[in-house]
Amino acid sequence: AQEFNPLDWRSVPEMDDQIVMKIGHSVNMEWSSHTAVLKRFAELVGIYTHNEIRAEIFPGAQLGGEVEMIQQARQGALHVGLPATNNLAALAPSLNVFILPYLATSTEEVNYLQDEITPFLVPRVIDEAGVRIVGWENSGWRAFFYKSDDPIEAPADLAGLKMRVPPNPIMIASYEAWGGNPTPIAWPELYNALQQGVVEGGDNPVTDVIGMKFNEVINRMTTFHYTILTHPIVVSEVWFQGLSEEHQAAILRAGEEATDYIRWWQPLDEAKWWDKAREAGVIITAIEDETEWLEKARAIWPDYYETIGTDGEAVVQRALDILAAYPGE
Amino acid sequence: MKFLRYVLFGLAATGLALMVSALFLQVVSRELRWAVDWTEELGRFSFITMVFLAAAYGTLTKSHLRVSVFSDFIGRKIGVRKIDFLHTAILLGFAATMAYFSWYNFVDGLRYPNTSAALRFNQNHLFIGMSLGFAIIFALHLRDLVVLLRGGELDISTKELGDE
Amino acid sequence: MNDVYVILLVLFPILLFLGLPIYAALGITGLAVSYLTDAPLIFATQNVLNGLDKFALLAIPSFILAGNIMQKGGITEDIISIFRHAFGHIPGSLGIVTIFSCMFFAAISGSGPGTVAAIGAIMIPSMIKAGYSPEYAASVSATGGTLGVMIPPSNPLIIYGIIANVSIADLFAAGMLPGLFTAFLLAGVAYVLAIRSGAVIEIDHSIERQSIWCLIWKAKFALFLPIFILGGIYSGIFTPVEASVCAVVYALVVSVVVYRQLTLPGLRAAFENAVRLGGALMIIVACSTLFATVITLERIPQDVVESFSGITESATLILLLICLMLIIIGTFMETISAIIILAPILVPLVVSYGIDPVHFGIILIVTIEIAFLTPPLGVNLFVASQIANIKFERVAVAILPYVATLIMVMLIVIFFPQLSLWLPETLRSLR
Numbered sequence: 004a005q006e007f008n009p010l011d012w013r014s015v016p017e018m019d020d021q022i023v024m025k026i027g028h029s030v031n032m033e034w035s036s037h038t039a040v041l042k043r044f045a046e047l048v049g050i051y052t053h054n055e056i057r058a059e060i061f062p063g064a065q066l067g068g069e070v071e072m073i074q075q076a077r078q079g080a081l082h083v084g085l086p087a088t089n090n091l092a093a094l095a096p097s098l099n100v101f102i103l104p105y106l107a108t109s110t111e112e113v114n115y116l117q118d119e120i121t122p123f124l125v126p127r128v129i130d131e132a133g134v135r136i137v138g139w140e141n142s143g144w145r146a147f148f149y150k151s152d153d154p155i156e157a158p159a160d161l162a163g164l165k166m167r168v169p170p171n172p173i174m175i176a177s178y179e180a181w182g183g184n185p186t187p188i189a190w191p192e193l194y195n196a197l198q199q200g201v202v203e204g205g206d207n208p209v210t211d212v213i214g215m216k217f218n219e220v221i222n223r224m225t226t227f228h229y230t231i232l233t234h235p236i237v238v239s240e241v242w243f244q245g246l247s248e249e250h251q252a253a254i255l256r257a258g259e260e261a262t263d264y265i266r267w268w269q270p271l272d273e274a275k276w277w278d279k280a281r282e283a284g285v286i287i288t289a290i291e292d293e294t295e296w297l298e299k300a301r302a303i304w305p306d307y308y309e310t311i312g313t314d315g316e317a318v319v320q321r322a323l324d325i326l327a328a329y330p331g332e
Numbered sequence: 333m334k335f336l337r338y339v340l341f342g343l344a345a346t347g348l349a350l351m352v353s354a355l356f357l358q359v360v361s362r363e364l365r366w367a368v369d370w371t372e373e374l375g376r377f378s379f380i381t382m383v384f385l386a387a388a389y390g391t392l393t394k395s396h397l398r399v400s401v402f403s404d405f406i407g408r409k410i411g412v413r414k415i416d417f418l419h420t421a422i423l424l425g426f427a428a429t430m431a432y433f434s435w436y437n438f439v440d441g442l443r444y445p446n447t448s449a450a451l452r453f454n455q456n457h458l459f460i461g462m463s464l465g466f467a468i469i470f471a472l473h474l475r476d477l478v479v480l481l482r483g484g485e486l487d488i489s490t491k492e493l494g495d496e
Numbered sequence: 497m498n499d500v501y502v503i504l505l506v507l508f509p510i511l512l513f514l515g516l517p518i519y520a521a522l523g524i525t526g527l528a529v530s531y532l533t534d535a536p537l538i539f540a541t542q543n544v545l546n547g548l549d550k551f552a553l554l555a556i557p558s559f560i561l562a563g564n565i566m567q568k569g570g571i572t573e574d575i576i577s578i579f580r581h582a583f584g585h586i587p588g589s590l591g592i593v594t595i596f597s598c599m600f601f602a603a604i605s606g607s608g609p610g611t612v613a614a615i616g617a618i619m620i621p622s623m624i625k626a627g628y629s630p631e632y633a634a635s636v637s638a639t640g641g642t643l644g645v646m647i648p649p650s651n652p653l654i655i656y657g658i659i660a661n662v663s664i665a666d667l668f669a670a671g672m673l674p675g676l677f678t679a680f681l682l683a684g685v686a687y688v689l690a691i692r693s694g695a696v697i698e699i700d701h702s703i704e705r706q707s708i709w710c711l712i713w714k715a716k717f718a719l720f721l722p723i724f725i726l727g728g729i730y731s732g733i734f735t736p737v738e739a740s741v742c743a744v745v746y747a748l749v750v751s752v753v754v755y756r757q758l759t760l761p762g763l764r765a766a767f768e769n770a771v772r773l774g775g776a777l778m779i780i781v782a783c784s785t786l787f788a789t790v791i792t793l794e795r796i797p798q799d800v801v802e803s804f805s806g807i808t809e810s811a812t813l814i815l816l817l818i819c820l821m822l823i824i825i826g827t828f829m830e831t832i833s834a835i836i837i838l839a840p841i842l843v844p845l846v847v848s849y850g851i852d853p854v855h856f857g858i859i860l861i862v863t864i865e866i867a868f869l870t871p872p873l874g875v876n877l878f879v880a881s882q883i884a885n886i887k888f889e890r891v892a893v894a895i896l897p898y899v900a901t902l903i904m905v906m907l908i909v910i911f912f913p914q915l916s917l918w919l920p921e922t923l924r925s926l927r
């Protein structure tokens with residue numbers, strides 16, 4: 004909380020007839036890729052609208068949980084949100100396509116998929132949830148964090164561990180496919196639950212694990228690539244439609260540029276969090292061969308096409324076609 | 333009234349019992365390594381519904397918390413009926429607003445479902461319980477209004493169920 | 497001063513003074529502010545419902561239920577007999593027992609109202625039955641609840657640790673000594689107040705004639721409950737919230753199978769109490785969430801805090817000012833909301849004065865807990881007055897000596913940073 008703030012979204016001066024853009028998110032940390040992308044977005048909106056739109060940011064779930072904030076955005080009480088894709092999927096099922104385990108296996112592929120499939124998803128998500136996706140933030144690959152003498156290497160290693168899984172049906176099913184014990188524990192209860200051994204671990208990007216101080220109550224992390232935590236920047240469609248064309252264009256431009264910015268910033272930041280994890284004494288291992296993980300997890304896909312929508316299989320096919328056309332690095 | 337009281341209590345107590353059972357099952361299933369993932373959701377949903385029904389039950393049994401020092405004092409000066417009348421009028425408006433807008437949320441939620449992860453339950457249906465709770469609160473205050481308009485006095489709470 | 501401030505400073509107090517139910521006063525104020533700020537009212541009702549969608553809240557009605565089942569099932573009586581036998585001649589013995597029960601319970605519960613619900617549901621009826629005044633019984637229980645968040649684990653300290661970027665383990669260690677110190681101080685106040693108010697139990701000769709070991713043996717299943725709860729949590733079988741329902745199941749099994757005292761009407765009465773008290777409390781929590789959201793959207797707490805920076809150069813003075821403001825803000829916000837909204841602004845401010853954020857975390861907790869004991873929004877007070885079945889303003893008066901004691905604790909915590917910082921520093925040097 005004491006670091007220098009390089010982005011000065013707060014410097015937008017107050018003026019008469021100014022439009023206030025209320026941004027809500029659920030992160031408590033002053034600096035993380037979530038907060039950085041929104042601060043950049045807020046700053047750019049101020050610049051491109053000649054300060055006619057001024058942002059106010061409400062962090063730390065002050066206004067409610069992520070799903071709740073999206074409902075507020077749909078109703079127009081909040082204007083911008085940054086929900087985790089798996090949480091927004093509770094309202095906008097189309098986004099479940101991103102949750103399918105092992106859909107894309109590198110950050111570059113994920114970025115390419117986001118860029119190519121978003122124009123197709125935008126009208127669907129507006130219809131499903133009343134919010135417009137204007138940009139993306141990636142928080143990094145979900146990694147196992149846990150307390151154990153031995154590292155997780157094969158899916159069979161999960162059998163001995165009780166793992167907390169986010170409330171998303173596809174993620175729960177992935178664990179079951181690996182033979183794990185997915186346990187529903189509310190996120191705010193997780194620190195105590197880990198400390199007392201109610202669960203031994205869970206999976207989250209390193210930023211969350213260290214940001215939530217879980218390093219105090221676990222000893223290991225293991226990286227693999229079953230899914231990446233992403234957050235779409237979403238704008239209330241009711242509010243967006245009430246803006247002038249110039250303002251709408253400015254919002255869309257700010258969304259795109261904030262996405263580009265955070266794709267540069269996040270990997271640099273994530274490297275620092277891995278350093279912090281190592282300094283905190285967390286033993287970090289990587290799963291070298293992910294074949295067994297991938298095969299078992301991909302086998303559940305057909306069961307979950309319908310959670311994406313009645314045309315779920317076609318949506319998945321579209322995503323696969325895009326990935327097949329990925330030009331490579 | 334006695335009928336309504338039994339029904340409301342029955343529903344709220346069922347919600348509470350469901351909540352306790354769901355969370356207890358969560359502990360048991362985790363120990364036995366059964367893959368049960370819906371217990372947390374059932375517990376939360378039962379709890380939320382229970383609260384709104386219990387709030388209506390609280391109105392029926394007049395057990396809501398209030399600061400009554402000043403209103404008792406004013407009541408002695410200008411008459412308890414005037415205070416009761418004012419309370420009833422304000423609460424009617426409040427309960428009506430809450431019942432209407434929570435119902436509106438339910439209807440809006442049919443168009444925009446909020447699907448839970450494990451039970452695949454549209455969580456906006458919980459607004460039915462909220463709307464029902466406030467609708468009953470509205471009806472109870474409406475009854476108070478009728479009593480007051482007829483020149484009667486509002487009854488004082490009866491705490492224990494069954495000692496009527 | 498804009499319209500929103502007028503609503504908050506004029507409408508809200510008027511509604512309270514008129515004697516409307518507190519949930520309605522909070523809800524009406526929230527609706528009025530929503531309307532004024534062009535927030536759709538559909539959002540307001542959504543916020544009320546989502547205010548209940550917090551997992552930790554589930555513990556409150558189930559602890560109340562567990563306490564009621566224990567009482568109807570005869571379990572409570574056995575425990576009280578032991579205390580009567582051992583300490584019955586000491587004035588306020590049951591009050592002192594309440595404080596120390598809260599202290600032990602605090603080691604499993606991370607929430608203040610949860611602690612009041614769990615211990616109060618057992619101790620308040622017992623104290624009243626033993627001849628103490630309901631005000632005494634309720635106020636000592638409401639106060640004991642403050643230990644729930646000082647002694648680890650503590651939900652508010654976890655949130656604070658994440659916001660302030662300090663170790664939660666350090667915060668937990670820092671809360672330990674002030675928590676124990678507060679417990680002994682409060683027990684002392686309970687003793688003095690008992691002498692003054694005559695809260696002394698009559699000697700019950702039927703109990704005096706039995707040996708203490710006999711009483712302990714008779715109460716073995718009752719005495720096993722805390723071991724069951726603490727053991728279950730520390731061996732990782734259940735979380736503190738789940739512990740509340742395990743307590744219900746344990747109380748049911750013991751009442752039905754062992755004591756065979758729990759009748760169907762008794763069970764119904766236990767549920768009736770839990771529904772009535774739980775409903776009355778939780779609807780207040782729900783409506784206070786709307787209240788907190790609308791004042792946050794208007795940036796009122798943030799503006800108040802920001803007006804503090806640069807007001808003085810003295811670290812002590814700024815802490816005292818912050819505490820004063822927290823007590824005022826805490827009169828109408830609950831702990832977790834207050835921390836989430838204020839800590840991000842307060843922490844950089846106090847750090848710039850050279851104050852250790854761990855130390856400040858404990859100050860923050862103590863101060864906000866004081867606000868839990870003060871009307872209009874004092875959740876601990878509400879829980880205790882509901883269980884004691886008396887008007888909460890009577891408890892609000894009876895609790896003043898405890899509030900004064902806690903303010904003294906707050907000052908001691910401020911002026912003696914070592915009370916908070918010694919233990920975490922020592923533990924760190926051992927690592």
Ligand code: NA
Nearest residue numbers: 602605644649
């Ligand atoms: Na505690």
Ligand code: NA
Nearest residue numbers: 827867870873
């Ligand atoms: Na208060």
